[in-house]
Amino acid sequence: MSSEPDQQDADPAVSGSQAIDLQTDRPHPARVYDYLLGGQNNFAASRSHCC
Numbered sequence: 001m002s003s004e005p006d007q008q009d010a011d012p013a014v015s016g017s018q019a020i021d022l023q024t025d026r027p028h029p030a031r032v033y034d035y036l037l038g039g040q041n042n043f044a045a046s047r048s049h050c051c
Contacts, residue, residue: 027049035042036050 024043025045027046031042031046032050034040035047
């Protein structure tokens, strides 16, 4: 038995322990495009950018 952690446990992307900054306060081309198409995956910054 090894005392090293499993590779899955050591990788923060897999374990989900690392926070992800989505920068919802800044417009993003994909979210602006989604808004223009009438989608629901957009934020206020993206909506105000195109109007």
